[in-house]
Amino acid sequence: MKIYLDNAATTRPNVDAVQRAFSALGDDYFNPSALYLEGVVMHNAIRSARKTLLEAVADPFLYDLIFTSGGTEADNHALFGLCRRGNVIISQGEHAAVYESAMELKRRGADVRLAPLRADGSVDPEKLLALVDDRTSLVSVVHVNNETGAVNDIEALSSQVKERNEHTLFHSDGVQAYGKIAFRLPRSVDAYSISAHKIGGAKGTGALIRKKNIRLLPYLFGGGQEGGMRSGTENVFGILCFAYAAEPKFVSLAREGARLSALRELLWQSLNCDVFRRISPEDGSPYILAVAADGLRGEILQRLMAERGVLVGTGSACSSRHPFSRVVAACGLEERFLHGVLRFSFSTETTQEEVMAAAAAANDAASELISRTGR
């Protein structure tokens, strides 16, 4: 079987969670909005899942949680539903779901400002704060950068933003942080996006956690589900599976963090340092190690590694339209490293043997490519 180290793209679903949620696709198929007992049971199951997912990171008196079709929808809902007149600030390290939403706001006439990054992919707090003024309606900063694993201190950032402008709303994309790094949502964060399939849930489910007292515009109109914010019959299976998958992640959060940090460092130390340069910071997410190969193409390395049975992510695809990753370029990486980005990302299932084999495969692939092309 192949060694899978592309868990930031998606993780293998947690079998136990899938099995427990499976009845929602079978005998318990009832519509949670139905008024007969069977419907009410489903409604209660969703309420319990909502509670589990919300309480893991936030105070349920201050926040509620809107189920969505995934992280992308949650990000879209936050940007389009929270932005008001004035300007919007995002970091250059945002996932495409936030970045492209902001670009669409810009096309519609909004003043969109981009906060620059530091070399590890985290946002530069001073430069971000310098962009905030009395007309800033929304700031969105990714919690864990999905390409480099750099962690932004959203607690400090959001409170500093509010010191500058108390009316500014603060959103964070927490897709790569939820269930992976320890934190509680501080009061200064108004909205937070999460996704199920990055932590062992099923694809097609996510959520937007938002502070109760802020005004958010509905995203889908219809039957009034999710407090009228996101109409549509609930994805009961996906929602239950999300909660069942999240539970063990929070139980083992600290232990897994320490274990994977060690594996991440082991992987880095096992890579050929003549070829690879590290992008991910040491204090970043233990789940991601991004490196860049000198003068080689990440996409080709990825294929050569796949031949050796190891699946990893790249910074970009070999395409003339997007020759390299927008985010990595914003980290200020030199041109000759830009095309060579590889992203190793881990899960609870990742073992030391796998990490060692992945390092060997990466080194072999790099040697092969160098010898075949003369670089």
Next chain:
Amino acid sequence: MEKVIIIRYAEIHLKGKNRGYFERVFAVNLERALKGIRHELHRTSGRYLIAAFDEGRTEEILSKIARVFGVHSYSLGYLTGGELDEIYDACLLVAPRRGTFKVESHRAYKNYPLTSMQISAEIGARLLQAFPLKVDVHSPEHTVYVDVRTAHEALVFCSFEPGPGGMPVDTSGKGLLLLSGGIDSPVAGYMMAKRGMSVELLHFHSYPYTNDGAKEKVKELAALLAAYSISPVLTTINVAHIQEAIHSKCAPELNVTLLRRFMVRLAERVAKRKGAQCLITGESLGQVASQTIEGITSSNAVATLPILRPLIGFDKDEIILHAKKMGTFDISIQPFEDCCTVFLPDFPAIKPKLSFVEEEEGKLDVEALLQEAMESEETFTL
């Protein structure tokens, strides 16, 4: 009275004693296109009729006919008896309900009691009584056609849909199309199939420098081309080792020129095995550095089969227009590099001198590289 599709063919009437052969192949192609749909195919003089077909699938049948080369035009209409009353009943079904019209009649059966003009006048008069129509014989909005074939048979229809024209596929030999995944080569294949050539497909990839997405894209193109009677069998060959050898030993500006000579040689080996008599490429003069007359000269120098380049005089815009019509454009522009840029020189030679090309190629063990590449051959049936 029976609903029928009338199919007229293009150019076959130009053929003399070979006409029977062309008509037989055309009928086979029509049958192949309609495989799996209930129908009967009848030949009448100069026309084919599709009768007793599954009327619920009429649109599907028409769209398939619209892609069979050799079809000049087709019409949905009725086959009726020869009596004027029967003809009129069919006219009632196809005639417009309002606007201007005329009736145009033909008699293949010259002993019919009425002349063409009399048939038109009689049917026209009756239609005028039936519907709020006006006659306009010069530029009518609608034309009702009556075609008396024999004493007992007439065809009635109201529309002419143009077919793709051309010759029946399989009547003009066999060619091997070098299908790159770009916009041009599918169009080149279409053009040759339209002239009746049976077209086989060959794709060069450069794994690991090109990705599986690029290969999937070519498969998708090939599957679409099959709707135009192009072979659904795709052969692929990996030229990565050849690119590496050229890159390490030869002048960088000749990278593409040399690779094309290898591609021609490989294609000939595949062509000969498949019984193809020529190679087909999507080259258009001057479009890129390697498609200059000097570039073409250098690839032709290693060819023994003719290389047909049906797009040679086309502008990119014209090719794109054609690709859009065929439906291949949207697939071709998917952003997978068909030839990864790893080996692209900064300045490719625009006018490579054949003597220099041959000298640089002399640094390589051509035969060994060709054999190695041939071993990477794969075949996909789509």
